[in-house]
Amino acid sequence: MQVALVHEWFNEVAGSEKCVGEFNTLYPDADIFALVDWLDDASRQSLLGGKQTQTSFIQRLPFARKHFRQYLPLFPIAIEQFNLDKYDLVLSSSHLVAKGALTHHGQLHVCYCHTPVRYAWDMYHDYLRGGNLQNSSIKSWLSRRTLHHLRLWDVLSSNRVDHFIANSHYIRKRIQKIYRREAHVIYPPVDTNRFSLVTNKDDYYLAFSRLVPYKRIDLIVQAFAHTKRKLVVVGNGPEMEKLRGMATPNIEFLGFQDDQRVAILMQQAKALVFAALEDFGIIPVEAQACGTPVICLNQGGTAETVLHGKTGIHFQEQSVAAIRQAVDEFEARQTQLLDAASISEFAQQFSVTRFRQDINQHIAQLLEQKI
Template sequence: MKNVAIIHEWLTTYAGSERVVEQMLHEYPKADLFAVADILPDDEREFLQGRTPHTTFIQKLPFLKKLLRHYLPLMPMAVEQWDLSGYDVVLSSNHAVAKGVICGPDQLHVSYVHTPIRYAWDFQAQYLRESNLTWGIRSMVTRAMLHYIRLWDKVSSSRVDAYVANSHFIARRIQKCYGREATVIHPPVDVDAFEPTYEKEDYYIAASRLVPYKRVDLVVEAFRLMPHRKLVVVGDGPMFKSLKANCPPNVELLGYLQHDRMSKLMQNAKAFVFAAEEDFGITPVEAQACATPVIAYGRGGSLETVIDGVTGCFFAEQTPQSIAAAVDTFESQAGQFDLPQIRRHAEGFRPERFRKELSDFIEAEWAKFDGHRRHQPHCDNSANGSQSADSPSQSPVIIGDPLGMTVS
């Protein structure tokens, strides 16, 4: 294995999927990096390790920072334009279109999937509802665009030789959407960036981007039902103003905080409250790295990062009442949690573990792929039944091709 290309969707901020790419770049320091567009701020570029990503024509489109997501319909075509023929292994980091790159038969394509594109598959109804696109012309246009994206996403899924999922939850979604098996390798979490604290203060914490699917609004409403308990919310986003305008007195919204302040609050909190149905969920692991128990919605990736009754507890429904009941249950059991054990559990998600599991998987896939490639029988035109030079060529028809196109 000589040359590796790493494909990422778009570079806008240093967040969860970018931390995965960071570790890929550590493991393959000579790899080239490709991205649909690169608008990373200068103070967040360190993880690229000096690389300038190869981008697409979307990089040159107007008002890129403001309209990047609106260019999504162009992205399938954009990723198909890269010439990746010089690489032995293509490693894509996919949550939208990265896995759709075109590779040759002698190239191994491994796709690390954060999620199949949510808003084109099972989250479509929620996306349309939260975007006020359930009715009207704009709704019809958006539905048509998502239909096109979904068809392309399904077709391009066959271009991948081996899938890796960031959780068993996502592996099931890959099976449902693409009909493909996936090996699970949990993403890396920088647990060493968080110091454990074993003396807790009397408040709870929620921390995430304030967007609808994170369901921080439900956590705030749950604490409205518990005026004797304090909640601190860290994060910024489109919902900040509406939450601030209707915030109960026992809930404090702090907005975006630098890492040091946020981690300090997480270290000292009695518990971390997490209401989203996440693909994996890095923040609950970071909370556990602080030796802070997690009260989480019992679906999605949380089932793989939180151990019920050991490192936290679950609630069954995304409602304020269910969250409040889980907090009551936690309060009655708080003294039973072994805080050092919570920290030890988080250490199982270290970046070193991720890099080893990923590189071992790729090496094994490459060995199978290369061995199969080397032992392919060569075509022998002199064999019995071969076509003579005088006989007409018979090109096989592509089954299901509406245009009746053929290949020679």
């Protein structure tokens, strides 16, 4: 069986790229296609076993290395230029255009969908507002026109997929809403083995993510400001100075920390506080693998990956008051309900081993049905 793996781009090793890495482990002879590939040698070796990808014409366009996203209007036609005719199985890892690769009736195209295109659909107005594109300028008009055509192509290209796999039930519902297609849910792989159980916790809360607006670290900082509770914030990003301006002496900013230090901080934290609305959310699962409970939003992926009253505490909205109330509830209930060993055991259902087994079994069933 000849297999093709299709992904949008390789410019870093994040959650979606790790999924492709696991696909490559399952299908070591597969060929890999992407719009662009800027991986360094070390990342390529660890993620893809050193394998080279076949890239699109976007790779060769001026300034593509730093600004390839500016070529968004060309992405649909670029993904359609890959000739995948010889492959029996096409497995796409898609959050934008990878699912739009062209296949014929004799092939099986399975799409592992991280999300339908967020900034073209439910985050469309947030995207325009964040880019100051709500005015009547030419740039605004061009952006709106590009996203309008992307929405049309996005729905059209969803019909090219034979079977969708969603990375959470939250995304399954979005696939059904936007594409009118059913999807099978397989949670993405989390390297739970990297985060060993620690039962003795220190007296601090942890917030860990890129410091960008949608992560809502600002709400967490405000919720802890002017309290006696210690908050440790890990991560870098454009919001750093703004967040420091909100902080009081009980809040400490550590900036970027390497993987080893992050693991130690997660293991020793009283709880992780996580306010982002995520499609899945790997960081809360990593914290739970350490036996560390999570205080998080009861929406999106964290509504599924954190069990209220058992592995953490949910809050119902992204607000300072809701986070404060959830922290109060956590402190009142932690000795009664939250057991570190049980939390760590719960997190193992999101492991890399489980992901490989589920993907392998599901695709084998689809191939049998195809035959």
